[in-house]
Amino acid sequence: MKRMQIIFLLMFVISFSRAQVLINEYSAANFDSYLDNYNEYEDWIELYNSSSNSVDLNGWHLSDRASNPMKWSFSSSFIVPANGVAVIFCSSRNEIIGNNAHTNFKLTQTKNNEKIILSNPTGTIIDSVDLVPNLSSQSRGRETNGSINWSVFTTPTPSANNFNAQLEYSEKPSFSQAAGYYTGSVSVSITTNDPNATIYYTTNGDQPTINSPVYNSPITLTTTSVLKAISVSSLANVPSSFTEYATYFINDNHTIPILSISGDSVDVLIEDGVQNIGSWWNGTPHEPYGTVEWFNAQGLLIDKGTGNFNKHGNDSWAYDQRGFDYVMRDQFGYNYALKDDLFYTKDREEYQRIIVKAAANDNYPASFGGSGAHIRDAYIQHLSQISDLRMDERSSSNCILYMNGRYWGVYEIREKVDDHDFTDQYYDQEKDSIQFLKTWGGTWVEYGGPQAQTDWDNLKNYILSNPMNNVANYTTVKSQFNTGSLIDYFLLNSYVVCADWLNWNTAWWRGIAQTGEKKKWRYTLWDMDNTFGHGTNYTGIPTQSVNADPCDPSSLNDPGGQGHIPIWNALITSEDFFDDYVNRWQDLANGHLSCANMIDVLDRMINVIDSEMPAQIARWGGSYSTWQQNVQDLRNFINQRCSTMNVGFVPCYQPAISGPYDVTVEILGQGEVEMSDNNFINDSNTPWNDQRFGGVKLPFEVKSGNFQNWDVIPSGVYTYDPNVDTLVLDLQNDVTVIANFIAPIPTKDIIFNINPDGTNTSLSVNGNNIVNFPHTETFLLNDTVDVNANIDPLYSFLSWVSDSNYLNNGVSSINNSFYVLYNDTITLNIFELPSISAFISGNDTICENSKSNAEVNFSFNGVAPFTFTYSINGDIQ
Structure with missing residues (x-):
C-alpha cells in the first residue's frame, strides 16, 4: 500500500509540474531586438515553468492554429528549467538542436486570426493565447512570470524574467474623413477615446512625435498631403498609440492607380540631386521605415501598411525619379502584405515585397539624352510573360507615385522575382x-x-x-x-x-x-x-x-x-x-513575337500611361511630342527587327537549316492537332498557315478526335506511317499536312418520366433499374433501347408516350423498345387502382380455431383488378 501511495504521489507531482508550463511571453514583432542561433530576427515564444522540477517537452506540441493544435511537435528533448523560462523560435526551420528549438511555422500578428497553443503529449491544450499586434520589436507577456494578467513590453524580456510591464497601447486616433480625392480642400477632425491622451500630428509625411504639433481643432488641407497622428497618454505605463495616417489628394485626379509612400527618411528618395541622397548612394545599407497607401484610379483606398524601403537600381539613381523596393513588415504591427490584384497576369492577391521604379534606364526624360520611351523593361517582361516563355518575369502595373504628399510621376509597381x-x-x-x-x-x-x-x-x-x-x-x-x-x-x-x-x-x-x-x-x-x-x-x-x-550571342566569349x-x-x-x-x-x-502582336502589346501598354505623361513631363521636363517620337522609334525598331531576325536565321546555321517554307495544316472532320509547341489546329481554325525551317524535325501530334490518317502533300517526298497519331517531318519544300478524322457518331438525350410521379414504379432501361424521375440518359444515334416497367402494386399500366421516336411495340405494351433517332421524352402513364375493404360486421367470428379454414363470400360493383386489405383482430394485414 505504501509503495502504491509513493507511485501515485510521484505521478501527481509529474502531472502537476507539467500543468505549470505556461505561455509566458511572445513576439511576432521581432524586427531587430532578439537574434536566434542563426543570427536572424525570428518570431519567438517564451514558456515558463512555475514548478520546482524541470520539464522535458519531448512529445509536446505548439501551434498557431486553433484548427490544428498539434501543428508542431517537440520531436526530441527540450528542457524548461524549474522556475525558469525557455524560448522557442517560430522560424519554419522545424528543428531542435540543443537548446535551440525552431517550429515549422511563423507567426503573423496582423492577420488577426492566429493563436499560440501549447498542448501536452495527449493533445490536451495546456495554455493558449490570441495573437495581438505589437509595435516593432515589442512583445506581449504575463505581467510577471506566470501572472494571469497580460501586458505590453516595450522592451521584451526573452529568456529572462518578465519585468517593466506596460498597460495596453493608447487608443489609435481616428480621422473624420477617408483618404482619397477631394476638390478645393478637406477639413479633418481627429479624435480618440483615451481621456488621458494628447494627439500629435504631422501633414508632411513624417512620423509624429511629442515634438510635433498638438491637435486642438479640425485641420484644413488645401494641397495634397499625408496626415499622420498618434495618441500619447499622460500615464507613464501606457505606451503611445499606433499611428493613423491618410493621404488626401486635393485637386489631383488620375487615370491609373496611385501609390502614396511617406516617412521621415523617404526624403532620401526624393532629394533632387545625387549629392544629397547620402548613405544609400555610397553603399552603406540604409533602409528607412515608412507607410504605403494603395489607391485605385478612382481614388478609393484599397490597402495600406508599414514597412521599409531599400534602394533599387544603379545607373537610374542618377535620375530624379529613383527606384526602390518596398517590404511590408508584419513586425511593425499594421499589415503583413499589400492586398490587391496588382497584376492581371497573376492569380495572386497578397504581396509582401514590391519593386517601384520609373522605367529605370528607359526613363523619360532623364535617360540617355532624353531618348527613353518610359516602357522598355516593363514591355519586354510583360511580353515574355504573356508569351509563356519559360522564365520568371517581373509582373508589371503602372501607377502614379506620391512621396510625402508630393507628386513624383509615372512609375511601375513590379513583382520581385529574386526573392x-x-x-x-x-x-x-x-x-x-x-x-x-x-x-x-x-x-x-x-x-x-x-x-x-x-x-x-x-x-x-x-x-x-x-x-x-x-x-x-x-x-x-x-x-x-x-x-x-x-x-x-x-x-x-x-x-x-x-x-x-x-x-x-x-x-x-x-x-x-x-x-x-x-x-x-x-x-x-x-x-x-x-x-x-x-x-x-x-x-x-x-x-x-x-x-x-x-548568331551574335554565340560569338561572345564568356x-x-x-x-x-x-x-x-x-x-x-x-x-x-x-x-x-x-x-x-x-x-x-509566327505568334507572340510576330510584328503584329508585339506592336499591339506595346500600343496597349502605351495607351495606359499616355494620358498621364503630360503631368510627368510638366514635373520632370521634356516634351510630349519628343516622348511620342521616342515611342515611335521603338515601334520602328520592332517592325524592322521582326524581318531581320527571320532573314538572319538561315545564314547563321547554313547548311544545317533551309527555308523557310510555307506549311499548311488542314483538319478534315472533328479533331485537333498540335504542331511543334502549343500550335493547336482544329476544325475551327483550319486551314492553319505558317512558315517553318527545313533541316530540323517538325513534330505533329493528334490531341483529340477519332483520328483516321495523315496525308502529306506533295506525296512521295516523306517517309511516314499515315495511321499513327504522331508525325515528324524534315521539310524539303512547301508542304500541306492533312489530318483526317472519322466523324463522331451523334448522340441523343432521352428523358424518361413517370406520370403520375411519387409512386413506387421503376423502369428497367437496357437492364439498368431507374427509380428517380425524370431521368436523362445519352445514347448514340440508332442505338436500340429496351424499356420495361415495374409498376407499383397500387397502380396499373395505361400507356407509353413518345414525343419523337417510334415505339416498336406500340403505346399499349408494358414492355417496349425503340431506336434512338431524336432527342426525346418517353413517359409511362399509369393509373391508380380502386381499393375495396370486405369485413364481417358486429362481433361475428369467421373461425375460432386458427388451424381451420374459413370462407367469406361478398359481392360488390367495380372493374377488376382490385386490391384488398383485411384485418385480424383489428390489425390491418
Missing part, C-alpha cells in the same frame, strides 16, 4: 530550399550558400567536358537543366538586342525541395532597359542595331564567367536541342 517569397508563392520552394545565383558585374549566391555555386559549376563542367551530341549525355543535362528556359532566354535577349546581360542583370535558380516545383536550373529576367538600340553596351555585343545577327555562352555553344551540337531551338523560334516568330 524567396516569390519562389514559395508559385513553386512551393521556400527560402531554405532554393539555389539562386545572380550576376551583376560579379556573381554571388542570393540563396543556397556555397553549395549553390558548387552545384552549378558541376553541371557547367559536365556540359563542357562531355559531348552533347551524345543522347545519353544530353539526357543527363536535361534532368538538371531546363534547356527550354535557356532557349527562351537566348532567343528573347537576341531578339530585343539586349546590351546589358550575361555579365550584368543575369539570374538563374532552381528549387531543391522534392515536394516543390522547378527543380531544374532556369532563368529569370532582370533589367531589360538597354534594348532595342537604347542605352549603353555593357555586354559588348557586336552591334546594337536592328540588323544584329541572331561574359560574366558563369559559362552561359560556352554552355549554349556546347548544347547547340545536340540534335534535339538544336531542333527545339529552331522550332521554338518559329513558334514565337
Whole structure:
C-alpha cells in the first residue's frame, strides 16, 4: 500500500509540474531586438515553468492554429528549467538542436486570426493565447512570470524574467474623413477615446512625435498631403498609440492607380540631386521605415501598411525619379502584405515585397539624352510573360507615385522575382530550399550558400567536358537543366538586342525541395532597359542595331564567367536541342513575337500611361511630342527587327537549316492537332498557315478526335506511317499536312418520366433499374433501347408516350423498345387502382380455431383488378 501511495504521489507531482508550463511571453514583432542561433530576427515564444522540477517537452506540441493544435511537435528533448523560462523560435526551420528549438511555422500578428497553443503529449491544450499586434520589436507577456494578467513590453524580456510591464497601447486616433480625392480642400477632425491622451500630428509625411504639433481643432488641407497622428497618454505605463495616417489628394485626379509612400527618411528618395541622397548612394545599407497607401484610379483606398524601403537600381539613381523596393513588415504591427490584384497576369492577391521604379534606364526624360520611351523593361517582361516563355518575369502595373504628399510621376509597381517569397508563392520552394545565383558585374549566391555555386559549376563542367551530341549525355543535362528556359532566354535577349546581360542583370535558380516545383536550373529576367538600340553596351555585343545577327550571342566569349555562352555553344551540337531551338523560334516568330502582336502589346501598354505623361513631363521636363517620337522609334525598331531576325536565321546555321517554307495544316472532320509547341489546329481554325525551317524535325501530334490518317502533300517526298497519331517531318519544300478524322457518331438525350410521379414504379432501361424521375440518359444515334416497367402494386399500366421516336411495340405494351433517332421524352402513364375493404360486421367470428379454414363470400360493383386489405383482430394485414 505504501509503495502504491509513493507511485501515485510521484505521478501527481509529474502531472502537476507539467500543468505549470505556461505561455509566458511572445513576439511576432521581432524586427531587430532578439537574434536566434542563426543570427536572424525570428518570431519567438517564451514558456515558463512555475514548478520546482524541470520539464522535458519531448512529445509536446505548439501551434498557431486553433484548427490544428498539434501543428508542431517537440520531436526530441527540450528542457524548461524549474522556475525558469525557455524560448522557442517560430522560424519554419522545424528543428531542435540543443537548446535551440525552431517550429515549422511563423507567426503573423496582423492577420488577426492566429493563436499560440501549447498542448501536452495527449493533445490536451495546456495554455493558449490570441495573437495581438505589437509595435516593432515589442512583445506581449504575463505581467510577471506566470501572472494571469497580460501586458505590453516595450522592451521584451526573452529568456529572462518578465519585468517593466506596460498597460495596453493608447487608443489609435481616428480621422473624420477617408483618404482619397477631394476638390478645393478637406477639413479633418481627429479624435480618440483615451481621456488621458494628447494627439500629435504631422501633414508632411513624417512620423509624429511629442515634438510635433498638438491637435486642438479640425485641420484644413488645401494641397495634397499625408496626415499622420498618434495618441500619447499622460500615464507613464501606457505606451503611445499606433499611428493613423491618410493621404488626401486635393485637386489631383488620375487615370491609373496611385501609390502614396511617406516617412521621415523617404526624403532620401526624393532629394533632387545625387549629392544629397547620402548613405544609400555610397553603399552603406540604409533602409528607412515608412507607410504605403494603395489607391485605385478612382481614388478609393484599397490597402495600406508599414514597412521599409531599400534602394533599387544603379545607373537610374542618377535620375530624379529613383527606384526602390518596398517590404511590408508584419513586425511593425499594421499589415503583413499589400492586398490587391496588382497584376492581371497573376492569380495572386497578397504581396509582401514590391519593386517601384520609373522605367529605370528607359526613363523619360532623364535617360540617355532624353531618348527613353518610359516602357522598355516593363514591355519586354510583360511580353515574355504573356508569351509563356519559360522564365520568371517581373509582373508589371503602372501607377502614379506620391512621396510625402508630393507628386513624383509615372512609375511601375513590379513583382520581385529574386526573392524567396516569390519562389514559395508559385513553386512551393521556400527560402531554405532554393539555389539562386545572380550576376551583376560579379556573381554571388542570393540563396543556397556555397553549395549553390558548387552545384552549378558541376553541371557547367559536365556540359563542357562531355559531348552533347551524345543522347545519353544530353539526357543527363536535361534532368538538371531546363534547356527550354535557356532557349527562351537566348532567343528573347537576341531578339530585343539586349546590351546589358550575361555579365550584368543575369539570374538563374532552381528549387531543391522534392515536394516543390522547378527543380531544374532556369532563368529569370532582370533589367531589360538597354534594348532595342537604347542605352549603353555593357555586354559588348557586336552591334546594337536592328540588323544584329541572331548568331551574335554565340560569338561572345564568356561574359560574366558563369559559362552561359560556352554552355549554349556546347548544347547547340545536340540534335534535339538544336531542333527545339529552331522550332521554338518559329513558334514565337509566327505568334507572340510576330510584328503584329508585339506592336499591339506595346500600343496597349502605351495607351495606359499616355494620358498621364503630360503631368510627368510638366514635373520632370521634356516634351510630349519628343516622348511620342521616342515611342515611335521603338515601334520602328520592332517592325524592322521582326524581318531581320527571320532573314538572319538561315545564314547563321547554313547548311544545317533551309527555308523557310510555307506549311499548311488542314483538319478534315472533328479533331485537333498540335504542331511543334502549343500550335493547336482544329476544325475551327483550319486551314492553319505558317512558315517553318527545313533541316530540323517538325513534330505533329493528334490531341483529340477519332483520328483516321495523315496525308502529306506533295506525296512521295516523306517517309511516314499515315495511321499513327504522331508525325515528324524534315521539310524539303512547301508542304500541306492533312489530318483526317472519322466523324463522331451523334448522340441523343432521352428523358424518361413517370406520370403520375411519387409512386413506387421503376423502369428497367437496357437492364439498368431507374427509380428517380425524370431521368436523362445519352445514347448514340440508332442505338436500340429496351424499356420495361415495374409498376407499383397500387397502380396499373395505361400507356407509353413518345414525343419523337417510334415505339416498336406500340403505346399499349408494358414492355417496349425503340431506336434512338431524336432527342426525346418517353413517359409511362399509369393509373391508380380502386381499393375495396370486405369485413364481417358486429362481433361475428369467421373461425375460432386458427388451424381451420374459413370462407367469406361478398359481392360488390367495380372493374377488376382490385386490391384488398383485411384485418385480424383489428390489425390491418
